[in-house]
Amino acid sequence: MVSLDNAAIAERLEALAALLDLAGASPYSVRAYRRAGELIRTTPAPVAELVRSGRARELQGIGGGIEARLRELVETGQIAELEELRAEVQPELVGLGRLVGLGPKRMVQLGRALGVSTVDELREAVLAGRLREAPGIGPATEAKVRAALEQPRHSPRRGLTLNRSRPLVAAIASALDGEPAGDPRRWCDTSHRLAVVAAAADPGPVVARFRQLPEIVAIVEEEERRAVGVTVEGVPVELVVASAERYGTELLRATGSGAYVSSLGELPDAPDEQGVFRALGLPYVPPELREEPLDGDPPALVERADIRGDLHVHTTWSDGKASVKEMAEAARDLGYEYLAICDHTRSVRVVPGLDADDLRQQGEEIAAVNEELAPFRILRGTECDILADGTLDLPDDILGELDWVQASVHAGQRGSKADLTRRTLAAVEHPAVRSISHPQGRIINHRPPNAVDLEAVYAACLETGTAVETNGLPDRIDLSGSLVRDAIRAGVLITCSTDAHSVRGLDNMQNSVATARRGWCTAANVLNTRPWSSLAQRS
Ligand SMILES: [Zn+2]
Ligand SMILES: [Zn+2]
Numbered sequence: 001m002v003s004l005d006n007a008a009i010a011e012r013l014e015a016l017a018a019l020l021d022l023a024g025a026s027p028y029s030v031r032a033y034r035r036a037g038e039l040i041r042t043t044p045a046p047v048a049e050l051v052r053s054g055r056a057r058e059l060q061g062i063g064g065g066i067e068a069r070l071r072e073l074v075e076t077g078q079i080a081e082l083e084e085l086r087a088e089v090q091p092e093l094v095g096l097g098r099l100v101g102l103g104p105k106r107m108v109q110l111g112r113a114l115g116v117s118t119v120d121e122l123r124e125a126v127l128a129g130r131l132r133e134a135p136g137i138g139p140a141t142e143a144k145v146r147a148a149l150e151q152p153r154h155s156p157r158r159g160l161t162l163n164r165s166r167p168l169v170a171a172i173a174s175a176l177d178g179e180p181a182g183d184p185r186r187w188c189d190t191s192h193r194l195a196v197v198a199a200a201a202d203p204g205p206v207v208a209r210f211r212q213l214p215e216i217v218a219i220v221e222e223e224e225r226r227a228v229g230v231t232v233e234g235v236p237v238e239l240v241v242a243s244a245e246r247y248g249t250e251l252l253r254a255t256g257s258g259a260y261v262s263s264l265g266e267l268p269d270a271p272d273e274q275g276v277f278r279a280l281g282l283p284y285v286p287p288e289l290r291e292e293p294l295d296g297d298p299p300a301l302v303e304r305a306d307i308r309g310d311l312h313v314h315t316t317w318s319d320g321k322a323s324v325k326e327m328a329e330a331a332r333d334l335g336y337e338y339l340a341i342c343d344h345t346r347s348v349r350v351v352p353g354l355d356a357d358d359l360r361q362q363g364e365e366i367a368a369v370n371e372e373l374a375p376f377r378i379l380r381g382t383e384c385d386i387l388a389d390g391t392l393d394l395p396d397d398i399l400g401e402l403d404w405v406q407a408s409v410h411a412g413q414r415g416s417k418a419d420l421t422r423r424t425l426a427a428v429e430h431p432a433v434r435s436i437s438h439p440q441g442r443i444i445n446h447r448p449p450n451a452v453d454l455e456a457v458y459a460a461c462l463e464t465g466t467a468v469e470t471n472g473l474p475d476r477i478d479l480s481g482s483l484v485r486d487a488i489r490a491g492v493l494i495t496c497s498t499d500a501h502s503v504r505g506l507d508n509m510q511n512s513v514a515t516a517r518r519g520w521c522t523a524a525n526v527l528n529t530r531p532w533s534s535l536a537q538r539s
Contacts, residue, residue, distance in 0.1 A: 004074065006040050006047050007171075011214040012073055012082065013037035013066070018232050019085035022094055022104050029065075036066050048074050090117055091232045095217035098234020100148035101157060102141070110134045119218045123149055154220060154228055154236035158445050159183075159190025162511050163474035168215065172196050172237060175213055176206055181254035182238065186287045187514035189477035190444060195238040195254040203241035210239045248272040255287050263293030288517040291481070299522050302496075304513045306523040308531060309338035310506060311404060312383065312437060312469065312497035317362055318343035319351035321502040324362070324378065325369045330503040332376040338532045340381035340404040341366060342437075345393035347385045348410045354382070356398040363401070377532055379403035383437055385410055390426030392433070399432035403536070406469065406495075408437035409450070417451035424452050428460040434538065435467040435495045435527070438478040446475070454483060458490035465538045467493040467527045470519070472512030473505075484519025493527045494519070 017033035039061055040047050050056050051074045056067045073079050090108055096119055097107025113134035116122045125131060126149060131142045148154075160168070162184070169180035178198030183191035200206045203225045211219055216229035216237070225241045242250035248270040253261055261267070268279040277284045289298050313327055314320035320327070324341055331339040341362070346353040354362065359382065366378045381404035385393040392399065392407060399405055407427040409420065427433050439457065440449035461468060468487050471478045476499070479487065484494055496516050498508040516526055523529040 004048050004077075006043055007174075009047055009070065009073065010037040010041040011171075012079060013040065013069070015214045016069070016079060016082045016085070019082065019089055019091060022089040022091070022232070023085055032061070032063070032066065035061050091217040092118060093122070093218075095230045095232045095234055096122065096220065098157075098232075099154060099220070099230050099236060100145050100234075102145070106136075110137065119220055149220075154230070155192040156194075156235045159188075159192050160194070160235060161190060161444055161474040162187065162477070165191035165194060168231070168235065169194050169196055169237065172210070172213060172215055172239075173198075176209055176239070178206075178239075179251060181240070181251055182256060185255045186257065186290055187481075187511070187518060189474075189480055189515070193238070193256060194235065195240060197240045197242055197247070197251045197254050199244050199247045200241050201243060206241045207239065245269055245271055248274070248276045252276050255290060257291055259292055260290040260294070286517065288481075288514055289520070291518065299520060301517040302513060302521045302523045302526050302529065304510055305335075306526070306529040307336070307496060307509060307513060309336045309340070309377075309379075309528050310498050310500065310509060311340040311379075311381070311435065311495050311528050312342050312406060312471070313339060313500040313506070314343050314383075315341055317341075317352075317354060317358065319501060324365055325372075326503060327500070327506075328369055328373055328376065328378045330506055332373060334506060334509075336376075338377040338379055340379040340406075342381040342383040342404070342406060344383055345385045347387060347393045353385070353393075356395055359394070359398055359402070379532070381405065383408055384433075386423050386427045388412060388423070390423040392427065392430060396432070399430075402432070404434060405432045406435040406437045407433045408439075409441055409452075413441040413447060413450045415450070417453055420450050420452040421456055424457050425460050428457060428464055428466045433466060435469055436461070437469045437497070437499070438471040438476050439468055440478045440480075440483075442476065442478055444475045444477065449478070454479075454486065455490075458487055458492045461487075461492045462490060465493075467495045469495045469497050470512050470515045472496070472498045472508035472510070472515070474508065474511055477511060477515055479515075479519070481515050481518025484516055484521060488519065488521055488525045494521055494525055495527050497528075 013033050014037040017030050021030045051070045056062050056070050069079050090111055093107045093111045094104045111117055114125045116125050126146050131137050165184040169184045173180045173196045176198045178196045181197045182193045182195030198206050207227050210227055215231050217232045218230050219227055220230055221228040227239045228236050230236050240250050240254050246269045249267050252273050270276040270279055274284055283297055285298050310331055315324050315327055328339055344351055344353040346355050363380050366380055370378050380402045382402055384405060384407045386407050386409045387393055442449040470484050494516055496512040498506055500506045
């Protein structure tokens, strides 16, 4: 019997899912393994014991097939299919291929044609000019692969959003007893540099463990105290192994940003970051503010614990997955005092939306749940669509009944600056509207920010006492940190919201708060750090 903790079991299932995916298995079984991995990661009880006592299927979503794999893993320490797939689909080449811009199929073909299966063998083949022996490889591809292999600093082809970057570096850091660094530690909305820093007098064993991690399929660079590994998705992760006396120095350097770190000049050696700042004669600067060379002393930034309620969540009334009561109980368990239910309105056609009658019916449900959960307070709210002419998608009488109205543009994000600004300003000036949600409407890696004139929006918000949101959905993060800073400099208040569509989505508050911190927000700059009694009236 092998002792495996839940994280190790989850890693194997996720690795199996990734390889099945590469091998072209049915998306259904890929998803089943991925979900089982996620579930096991968050199960408090030791899953290996459940498996041994034949009780694995008591876990939701674990069927007979997955149970058999789990039994094999717990009994033998490995999953035979996983090892077979590793040989067949060559994750090392797939990861490397994605890093250099070649799809999995093409890369595996290339590996077979050249008889190579590791990074080193591929590098040799490239240097020997053998790449063009492979069918379908022309001079342009050869040049691309060569350039990518020779590049001094690898970065992913697309920035990773927070929901991918932070768990990846966290998992690697915890396996190496290190700490996450790089862009994810600064809560960048898209991470290009992922790093982990570990402390050890002798770096050898740490680098060796890094090489063996299930997340790392290939090592593309290696020095004595530094290595760069790549995931099967082609994402490079840098490992820095620092000596104890220089740990703070190396953590600060690996956290970046490059522009910030170089503004500090030569870094003194120190065992922790506080020591580095002290030696430089500077106050400690939280990672979220280390983007540009600092202009001024860091303020006392808003913290997650300052947040008293979430002002933007959805329920099963529109496209959410949980009921009013389930969302409210979860919010109460997070320590909040209030929660605004803000389902969509009718004109957002892609998902179910509510009209005035629906909102009144929902109001009855909210009143009943409020009686049960008092003193916790559920607010009747809406995420009201801003129509093409700038009017709102609900009549004024119902808007006047609601506790909390926020408005957002959904259709027409690619409209002109004049158009989007006119629509947004009309909503800001509506007496019922308290906040503008996801003002730029961007979807990271998918749709660019819209053309709205934010300066004009901030000026109008200041006049009317309207807030702007920093939306915590990892593919939105809208407003982003630097725009939050512009808003608070203009005197506008921020709402830190999750836009949660499920109970788990409430955790996106950490993304929103981190983004507000990147925008230099104190608790006073954030509307929902206030109790509902003082928030109910517009300031
Ligand atoms: Zn929305
Ligand atoms: Zn929403």
